[in-house]
Amino acid sequence: MRRGREEIEDLKRIDLIAFLEGLGFSPRWYSGQRAMFSSPLRDEVNPSFYVQRSSDGSWSWKDWGTGESGDIIKFAQTYYGIDFKEALKRLGGSSESLRSSKVECAGNQIPNKTDADTSGWAKEFYGKEVVKMQSHKLEIVRDYFLNMGVKYHLETKCIHVQDRKDGKSYIGIPIPYPLKMRGLELREIGGNSKKTWGKKTLWLLNRDSRRMLITESILDALAGEVVLGEDSITLCSLNGVGNVDQLDALFNQYKPGEVILAIDNDEPGRNATERAFKIALSHSVRVVEFRGHIEANVKDLHKLLRSGQEVRHERVDADRPKYDLSQVWRTPAFLS
Numbered sequence: 001m002r003r004g005r006e007e008i009e010d011l012k013r014i015d016l017i018a019f020l021e022g023l024g025f026s027p028r029w030y031s032g033q034r035a036m037f038s039s040p041l042r043d044e045v046n047p048s049f050y051v052q053r054s055s056d057g058s059w060s061w062k063d064w065g066t067g068e069s070g071d072i073i074k075f076a077q078t079y080y081g082i083d084f085k086e087a088l089k090r091l092g093g094s095s096e097s098l099r100s101s102k103v104e105c106a107g108n109q110i111p112n113k114t115d116a117d118t119s120g121w122a123k124e125f126y127g128k129e130v131v132k133m134q135s136h137k138l139e140i141v142r143d144y145f146l147n148m149g150v151k152y153h154l155e156t157k158c159i160h161v162q163d164r165k166d167g168k169s170y171i172g173i174p175i176p177y178p179l180k181m182r183g184l185e186l187r188e189i190g191g192n193s194k195k196t197w198g199k200k201t202l203w204l205l206n207r208d209s210r211r212m213l214i215t216e217s218i219l220d221a222l223a224g225e226v227v228l229g230e231d232s233i234t235l236c237s238l239n240g241v242g243n244v245d246q247l248d249a250l251f252n253q254y255k256p257g258e259v260i261l262a263i264d265n266d267e268p269g270r271n272a273t274e275r276a277f278k279i280a281l282s283h284s285v286r287v288v289e290f291r292g293h294i295e296a297n298v299k300d301l302h303k304l305l306r307s308g309q310e311v312r313h314e315r316v317d318a319d320r321p322k323y324d325l326s327q328v329w330r331t332p333a334f335l336s
Contacts, residue, residue: 016059122198150222241272
């Protein structure tokens with residue numbers, strides 16, 4: 001009974017903002033550990049669903065439109081139309097044990113299905129795992145990116161995944177982005193293993209969509225913002241040159257005014273660059289080719305960043321006339 005009570009208190013500490021975002025609801029405003037949503041329990045025009053974290057670490061909500069309030073367990077009961085016991089199970093617990101090993105590990109092994117079949121599974125798995133991200137797991141995620149020499153952006157909402165099938169630890173990156181995820185890109189912590197759960201698609205960190213940096217890998221895109229010294233440009237990764245044709249739909253949706261292409265310095269990368277040029281031009285997008293990694297004779301932007309080289313570069317327009325930018329982009333020496 002004591003363990004059961006402890007488990008209930010533990011479940012009440014699940015980040016309710018992250019839980020709601022995992023269900024597809026975006027906060028209308030957000031400040032620290034408080035947020036206001038349009039109510040997920042009813043239709044409304046003016047947002048009145050208030051969420052906050054208390055000093056004891058527990059989360060609560062109040063729908064000011066109806067006067068209803070409660071904790072995450074009460075929310076799960078109301079939202080799913082289930083009883084208390086079922087709500088505990090839905091949140092990852094049980095009434096008898098504190099996050100049993102069966103519950104903790106149940107989602108960490110993907111079924112043997114095709115990518116198309118597993119898109120729904122990956123989304124469901126991610127939704128469950130993101131609400132269980134505690135501070136120590138967030139530190140693992142953050143440290144992975146910092147150790148790679150790039151920034152970690154909280155809005156990417158990456159998760160830590162321990163895969164029971166191969167026994168390896170991964171960083172899980174939702175693609176194309178959390179609220180519209182179709183797959184989960186897994187990158188091994190301390191190793192080189194990579195795999196995709198669900199559909200392999202573009203990755204996007206949307207900021208100022210008027211300008212986009214397009215690279216081959218997610219790490220290259222994150223390295224690019226450091227190399228370029230750009231912290232507002234939208235970052236896009238192809239996640240493999242085979243996805244280059246997906247840029248057509250991307251440009252149609254976001255209508256950027258300029259894209260900077262910095263795809264890998266190898267034959268597949270050069271072919272993808274040519275294809276990306278044609279797609280961008282068909283949308284009347286101004287295209288700039290970044291050649292810093294090519295001039296430095298390294299494969300990609302992440303390797304350029306880690307090399308610590310000072311890069312003098314020329315940007316090349318879509319029509320391929322060169323113009324002088326008279327600028328030096330530097331890579332920090334401490335990352336070499």
